[in-house]
Structures are given as C-alpha cells and as structure tokens.
Amino acid sequence: MARLEEYKPIVGQGVLDDLRALAERLKGKTIQHINSTAVGGGVAEILTRMVPLFQELNVNTRWDVIKGGDKFFEVTKKFHNALHGRAEEINEADFAAFMETSIENMNEMQYFGDIVYIHDPQPIALIQKKTDNKWIWRCHVDVSNPDRTVWEFLYSFIARYDAAVFSSPEFSPKIPIRQFLISPSIDPLSDKNKELSEDVINMVLEKYHIKKDKPIITQISRFDRLKDPVGVIEAYQEVKKYIDCQLILAGGGATDDPEGIKVYEETKEKAGNDKDVHILLMPQNDTEINALQRASTVIIQKSLKEGFGLTVAEALWKGKPVVASAVGGIPLQIKHKYSGLLCHSVEGATFALKQLLNSSAYAKKLGENGREHIKNNFLITRHLKDYMLLFLSLYHKEDVIYL
Amino acid sequence: MIENEIKKAMEPFHFYTRLHLSELTGLKASNLPELLGLIKDAPDSAIYHHTHRFLLQHQYLSPEPPNDFAYWVTSALGDDRLGEKLASIDTMKYLTIRDLREKIIVTIESYLKAYPSSAKRFASENEVFYLIKCVSFIMPTAYIANDLREFVEILNKITIDSIYFHMFEARLRLERKSNDFSLWIESSIGDKDLADKILKLDPYTFTLEDLRKTLIQMVTKKIGKNYGQA
Numbered sequence: 031m032a033r034l035e036e037y038k039p040i041v042g043q044g045v046l047d048d049l050r051a052l053a054e055r056l057k058g059k060t061i062q063h064i065n066s067t068a069v070g071g072g073v074a075e076i077l078t079r080m081v082p083l084f085q086e087l088n089v090n091t092r093w094d095v096i097k098g099g100d101k102f103f104e105v106t107k108k109f110h111n112a113l114h115g116r117a118e119e120i121n122e123a124d125f126a127a128f129m130e131t132s133i134e135n136m137n138e139m140q141y142f143g144d145i146v147y148i149h150d151p152q153p154i155a156l157i158q159k160k161t162d163n164k165w166i167w168r169c170h171v172d173v174s175n176p177d178r179t180v181w182e183f184l185y186s187f188i189a190r191y192d193a194a195v196f197s198s199p200e201f202s203p204k205i206p207i208r209q210f211l212i213s214p215s216i217d218p219l220s221d222k223n224k225e226l227s228e229d230v231i232n233m234v235l236e237k238y239h240i241k242k243d244k245p246i247i248t249q250i251s252r253f254d255r256l257k258d259p260v261g262v263i264e265a266y267q268e269v270k271k272y273i274d275c276q277l278i279l280a281g282g283g284a285t286d287d288p289e290g291i292k293v294y295e296e297t298k299e300k301a302g303n304d305k306d307v308h309i310l311l312m313p314q315n316d317t318e319i320n321a322l323q324r325a326s327t328v329i330i331q332k333s334l335k336e337g338f339g340l341t342v343a344e345a346l347w348k349g350k351p352v353v354a355s356a357v358g359g360i361p362l363q364i365k366h367k368y369s370g371l372l373c374h375s376v377e378g379a380t381f382a383l384k385q386l387l388n389s390s391a392y393a394k395k396l397g398e399n400g401r402e403h404i405k406n407n408f409l410i411t412r413h414l415k416d417y418m419l420l421f422l423s424l425y426h427k428e429d430v431i432y433l
Numbered sequence: 434m435i436e437n438e439i440k441k442a443m444e445p446f447h448f449y450t451r452l453h454l455s456e457l458t459g460l461k462a463s464n465l466p467e468l469l470g471l472i473k474d475a476p477d478s479a480i481y482h483h484t485h486r487f488l489l490q491h492q493y494l495s496p497e498p499p500n501d502f503a504y505w506v507t508s509a510l511g512d513d514r515l516g517e518k519l520a521s522i523d524t525m526k527y528l529t530i531r532d533l534r535e536k537i538i539v540t541i542e543s544y545l546k547a548y549p550s551s552a553k554r555f556a557s558e559n560e561v562f563y564l565i566k567c568v569s570f571i572m573p574t575a576y577i578a579n580d581l582r583e584f585v586e587i588l589n590k591i592t593i594d595s596i597y598f599h600m601f602e603a604r605l606r607l608e609r610k611s612n613d614f615s616l617w618i619e620s621s622i623g624d625k626d627l628a629d630k631i632l633k634l635d636p637y638t639f640t641l642e643d644l645r646k647t648l649i650q651m652v653t654k655k656i657g658k659n660y661g662q663a
Binding site for chain 2: 042043044045047048051052055196199200202203204205208209210211212356357361366406415416419420422423429430431432433
C-alpha cells in the first residue's frame with residue numbers, strides 16, 4: 031500500500047502539509063467506519079486504501095463490517111435497486127428480515143467512534159445505538175429518483191444522523207440534517223491507475239489479440255444494461271462507416287450474474303462477426319484494465335445511469351479524450367468541450383467519437399485538461415482532505431471556521 | 434550582499450490557507466424565476482460558492498466561465514444573452530457578498546422584465562441547477578515571510594489555496610476591502626507602489642497558477658529594481 035510521501039511528486043508538498051495540519055486537529059478523536067463487506071465493491075476498495083493513509087496521518091481510524099445472511103443481503107440488494115428507481119417487490123417480511131439482522135448487528139458491534147461513519151443502507155439502522163457521539167451516513171447510491179416506500183423506511187433512520195454525504199448534487203434530497211457533497215476518488219498509485227511501461231501495455235494487447243494498427247475506442251464496464259454496451263456498438267458501427275477503427279468492450283464480474291451473462295450474449299450478437307470488435311469478459315485484473323485504457327485512442331462511457339462513473343476519472347487521469355453520457359457524477363468530471371465531450375444518445379456519441387478520432391490536437395487538449403481536472407479534484411488526497419473537513423465540520427455550525 | 438539590502442517588514446506576513454467543503458441544500462431550480470428565488474433566499478456562503486467555485490475547480494480554464502449562474506443560464510437554459518450579462522459582472526467592483534448578490538438579482542430581474550419569454554425556458558432533467566453552500570476552513574500554514582525576498586520564495590511553493598485565500602476570500606468574504614498581500618506590503622514593507630499594483634490586478638481574469646506567476650514577477654521585478662537584482 032502506498033505511503034503518503036509517494037503522493038508528493040503528484041500533488042506537491044503543500045497538499046501533504048494541509049493533510050497533516052488537518053489530521054493534527056483531529057487528535058484524540060476516533061473515527062469508526064462501518065460497512066457491509068471487507069472486499070469487493072467500491073466502498074471496500076476505497077476504505078482499503080484510505081484507512082492506512084488515515085492511520086499514517088495519526089487519525090485514529092478503525093473499520094468494522096456488519097454480518098448478514100443470504101436473506102439480509104437479498105433484501106439490501108432489493109433496497110439498492112429500489113433506491114436506483116427500479117421497481118422491486120418488497121414486502122413486510124423483507125423489512126422484518128432487514129430489522130432482525132440489524133438488531134443482531136446492533137447488539138454485537140462495539141462502538142468506539144467519537145465519529146461513527148456508516149456507509150450505504152445495509153448498516154443504516156445501527157443509528158439506534160447513537161449516544162452523544164457524532165454519526166454520519168454516507169450514501170454511495172444514486173437516490174435522485176428512489177422508490178418511495180424504501181426511501182421512507184430509510185428516512186426514519188437518516189433523520190437521526192448528524193450529517194449525510196452524497197456523491198452528486200443530483201442525489202441531494204430534502205432532509206432535516208446537514209448534507210455534504212463529497213465525490214469519490216481514484217488512487218493514482220493503485221494498479222488500475224499507476225504508470226505502465228509500453229512493454230506491459232503491449233503484452234496485454236497481445237494476450238487479447240488486439241493490434242495497434244487502427245485507432246481504439248474502449249468502454250470499460252461490467253456487462254449491464256445500464257452501461258449500454260449495445261448502444262456503444264451501435265455508435266461504433268456508425269463511426270466505422272467513416273473511420274477504420276476498432277472497439278474494446280471490457281469488463282468482469284458477470285459470471286455469477288444471470289442478467290450480466292444475458293447482456294454479454296446480446297452484446298456479442300450485436301457485434302456479429304466484426305473482427306475489430308473485442309468483447310472481453312475478464313476476471314478482475316486492474317493492471318490489464320489500466321493497460322487497455324492506456325492503449326486506447328478514445329474512451330467511451332455511454333451509461334444510461336451511473337452512481338458516479340469513476341471509469342471516466344480513470345481515463346482522464348491517463349490523459350485520454352473521453353466521450354461520456356451526462357448522467358450521475360459524470361458531468362462533475364467532464365465539462366463539455368473543456369475536459370471531454372458529453373452526450374445524451376447513440377447519435378450524440380457517434381458524432382463526438384468522430385470528432386475526437388478526426389481531430390487529434392483537439393482530442394489531446396481535452397485529455398490534458400481532463401487529467402488536470404482529475405488531479406485537482408478527484409484524487410485520493412482530495413478525498414482524505416474532504417473526509418477530515420467533514421469530521422471537523424461536525425463540531426462547528428458556522429460557514430467560516432478558523433482552525 | 435543582497436540579503437542585507439532587503440528591507441525587513443515591520444510585521445511578518447503569516448501565510449494562511451483555506452480549504453472548503455461543499456454543503457448541499459436539497460434546493461434546485463429549473464428555470465430563471467426559480468433561480469432568482471434561490472439567489473434571493475440563499476445564504477452568503479452559497480452565493481460565494483457559485484461565484485468562486487470555478488476558480489478552484491477549473492484551474493485550467495481562463496477566464497471563462499467565471500460563475501455557475503452564467504454557466505448554467507448559457508448551457509442549460511440556452512440563454513446566451515443573459516449568460517453574457519452575468520458573466521461580465523465585475524466581481525472586483527463589489528466589496529461584500531451582499532453587494533454582489535444584489536447585482537446578480539438586479540441583472541436577472543431587469544432581464545426578465547425586458548424579455549418576459551425568458552421565464553419560459555426550462556433546463557432538461559439532468560441539467561437542473563442545485564444550490565450548494567461553501568463551508569470554509571481557515572488555518573495558518575508554517576510559512577512566514579519577514580521581507581519581500583522570503584515572501585516571493587514562499588509564493589513559489591505555497592498551495593494555490595493559500596494564494597486564493599489571501600487574494601479572493603480575505604477581500605470579499607471576510608470584507609477586508611483589499612487583498613492581504615497589498616495590505617501587508619503597504620503597511621509593513623511601506624511599498625505603496627507595489628501594493629497598489631497588486632491591488633489593481635483583476636485576479637478573476639487569471640488562472641490561479643497564472644496569478645501566482647504574475648505576483649512572483651511583480652515582486653521579483655520590484656526587488657530587482659530597488660536592490661540591484663537583474
């Protein structure tokens with residue numbers, strides 16, 4: 031795991047000085063993160079990298095995970111889908127199962143935190159153990175258009191927290207507690223984002239039988255309808271009429287997801303026999319994803335819905351020009367025509383791809399701007415800073431705070 | 434030796450920094466009358482956020498778009514004429530957020546009166562304006578300048594957040610009327626000429642890195658002129 035000093039060549043000494051100064055002001059406070067899984071998923075991924083950095087900063091941080099059986103996680107999966115606005119059959123028995131496991135966790139969990147930081151809906155009911163300490167609810171989900179029944183159920187817990195955190199202003203609900211905007215981040219030193227040698231990139235291309243003789247358009251995402259892989263192929267097919275190029279659709283995690291396999295098959299079918307379309311169903315391999323992004327001419331993220339869409343930040347960090355849908359947190363990462371191109375349809379994506387493939391200087395400039403924007407706003411060091419400011423804000427009500 | 438010739442400041446300059454956290458309000462606007470209502474009722478910290486956010490978050494853009502209101506009116510409502518009016522509000526003219534807010538309100542109200550149909554433009558669902566507040570945390574850094582030479586050395590390495598604080602936030606949000614650098618150079622170094630030159634800069638038309646470079650050039654030139662440096 032990277033040490034704080036290793037970020038200095040990227041963000042500069044001043045940023046590290048600020049982090050240390052903020053950490054100093056949290057001396058004596060214990061921060062306890064609680065979520066539902068130690069591995070897998072975005073929350074676990076970011077906590078895995080952030081917790082050691084907080085500890086290096088001497089911010090006393092611990093991370094606990096709740097327990098739950100299949101039934102509990104079936105219900106929380108339904109909650110997750112319903113919060114995203116998908117119709118789900120949720121009955122009284124589901125709510126009862128959720129509460130039963132929550133009460134078990136409530137009684138088993140030890141609460142050390144001066145600040146208890148609850149991630150996502152799974153552990154939300156633990157708030158009933160709140161004493162005179164501070165509790166934060168971190169919502170990583172798109173709740174811009176949630177199912178009302180589930181939202182009202184969760185609202186009864188949310189209203190008891192001291193503060194809530196959302197990833198995009200779009201997700202901000204009307205709630206009676208303070209709410210903050212904190213975007214997720216990428217780690218520039220992780221396997222997914224660190225610099226790679228040409229040799230490594232070429233080895234990965236060879237492994238997947240991809241030649242560098244034509245421009246490469248790439249979308250990295252799991253095979254999920256909300257990522258619209260079929261729409262990506264449609265856009266590529268339109269572009270291909272004018273520009274000889276190739277397409278990579280790469281993602282993993284679909285093998286245990288029946289719907290994912292179906293979407294993968296539909297995508298294969300749409301691609302037909304085109305040898306320039308590379309559909310890669312890959313196991314989790316961050317270095318390979320990194321290499322595919324770095325080998326690409328243009329990155330596309332044509333999602334129909336996104337929690338945040340960190341693949342956009344990953345691509346921009348690599349200086350790549352990006353075409354992406356204006357959904358979820360993507361407009362925070364791309365200002366149209368300044369740091370990438372936003373689109374709303376297959377036709378829009380097609381036009382943007384043609385523009386970037388035909389105008390290499392423009393594409394290069396967007397990529398450079400994009401990298402700078404990610405450096406200033408979406409790296410893990412900014413995330414550490416925001417979390418510490420959030421913790422400090424719990425002890426101040428005013429808008430200008432002297433530390 | 435040049436060191437001996439540099440004038441010592443009567444009081445050292447303590448560099449502070451300012452870090453910010455965005456606080457959501459759950460309030461939003463889809464058209465101009467709704468935006469106007471938000472601006473009228475918003476706390477100062479929200480007006481400050483939406484007129485200064487771009488400076489820190491889009492450091493590579495210079496100088497447009499200068500504020501969220503202008504950007505949103507142009508890009509989401511497609512109203513270029515009002516967008517231009519809002520973009521060209523001279524923030525340097527206003528000494529308080531209250532005055533700046535009043536100017537924005539008057540600009541939108543006059544426009545609605547002149548072009549009533551502009552009230553009927555709506556933003557699409559994913560281009561709604563969300564009102565956000567800025568919570569500022571101000572803290573001292575370890576950097577202290579005792580003279581202009583030390584001052585320029587620190588300007589080279591301090592974060593842009595610190596430069597931002599002393600040039601923008603101190604003047605408008607903390608209502609100090611001038612930027613902190615000019616105040617110190619005039620009162621503690623006694624160099625009114627340099628203080629005035631920095632005061633005359635319109636920092637809103639620079640990227641923050643360009644502003645840093647300009648400040649360094651101005652101070653370096655002054656040291657050279659007064660103390661025989663090239």
